[in-house]
Amino acid sequence: MRHISAKLALPLLAIPLLLSVTACGGKDEKTASQVAAKVNDDEISVHQINFVLSRSGANAPTPEAAAKLRREVLDKLVDQQLVVAQAVEKKLDRSPAVVMALEAARRDVLARAYIEQLSAAVAKPSTEEAKKYFQEHPQLFGERxxxxxxxxxxxxxxxxxxxxxxxxxxxxxxxxxxxxxxxxxxxxxxxxxxxxxxxxxxxxxxxxxxxxxxxxxxxxxxxxxxxxxxxxxxxAPVTEAEALPKIQQFLFNQRAGESTGKELAQLKAKAKISYAGEFAGTAPAAPAAAPAAAETAAAPASDASIEKGVAGLK
Known part of the structure; x- marks a missing residue:
């Protein structure tokens, strides 16, 4: 399970920051079936376990492995809660650096949520569009x-x-x-x-x-x-069957990036933005290009290969 533990590390590290996003709304009342464990006066819910699993991408091949994985997540959350409680007791949550990090995490989560909402409205590319891309870029696929x-x-x-x-x-x-x-x-x-x-x-x-x-x-x-x-x-050719799902994802990511860019341009046009201090009178930096697709790599047997062939080349 070492490879699964590695996948869980990042989501678990992010939990304290993510919890801060919702902390201002007060604690939710949890039913007995929602509580997975109690650590002193704090509760760990089943929803927290599910959240970590959804973010980690870890998959268990059998029901037994799934149960073991969920217990592993719970144990890590218990350890984490003990450390978080100590940090709060020592008032580390009030230190300027931590307050700034928590606020940055809150802003990041909210921004990502809005971008995900925009992306959800983007039409998914058809198989025909993916086939057209495959045919127009033989150097990446059939003649790779x-x-x-x-x-x-x-x-x-x-x-x-x-x-x-x-x-x-x-x-x-x-x-x-x-x-x-x-x-x-x-x-x-x-x-x-x-x-x-x-x-x-x-x-x-x-x-x-x-x-x-x-x-x-x-x-x-x-x-x-x-x-x-x-x-x-x-x-090292890549077949159409291997490439099509990755091409569709690339084209979708490309459209989503364009949609986000247009929305941001409209928001900027409507907003009143002024710069002060050392930034006063300077032109704003050019917006960063939205990522076109998830990276992928190179061997017909590897999903990463096909995606990168579509995504990383600009």
Missing amino acids: RIYNIQEVVFPTAPGLKGEVEAQVAAGKPIEEIAAWLKSKNIKFAGGGATKPAEQIPLELLPKVHALKDGEGMVVEAPQTITAMRVIASQA
Whole structure:
């Protein structure tokens, strides 16, 4: 059960903060069937156990394992309540740092609840939409490859890209290009890595996919230039049946993120926001992009692979 215990650790650590969100409403009257344990004058309810289990994602394969898991959660909640009681007795709940942490947790829970409510109203992508995405991105799925890539990254400078492109086109190894950069006193970073398709930026993937083993390319960003060469690659396709559920989740997360972004823009437009002190007169920072999807990884047998192929590449 060690792997299950690890899953329970984070939700249990979060319980004191989450309890603070509802503490202002007073204690709920619990029936005898709702009380799982009493720790001095405090009660631990069945609902608390269910909450921890729902957040942990732990699954028990048998009824016996489920009962053992619920008891494990209860024991941890008992230990936690003993520690919480000591913290309150020592008035730690009144310390500025703890008060601020509790308020931050309250704000986070409320914000997440509103975002979840918005997401619940978002239409789920159809199977047809997922199939269309699958067909439009063969590099991530049907023609997916795992690449052994060598690359070197260095700052942009006038004329530098053209010189490096000529070296890459001539077939020079990345090590030689790095040595040339060093001779020019140009700082660089680089090395070799094995990267599945989903770990390559989506806008760059078609170009990398088109490279044969031994071929290279140069990519320029606003502040950096990257010279890369595909040393070797191997096919690692993902079937449509494996990919579709993950694609649907990705598309849903994408829509939910767009919905949240629009709602936030509308709220900002209606709100009266002013900045003071060191922030007065400065432009607000650009809003962070909403996460498009849950991460996933790379082997046809691994859910994480397919999701990341859809989610992590921007």
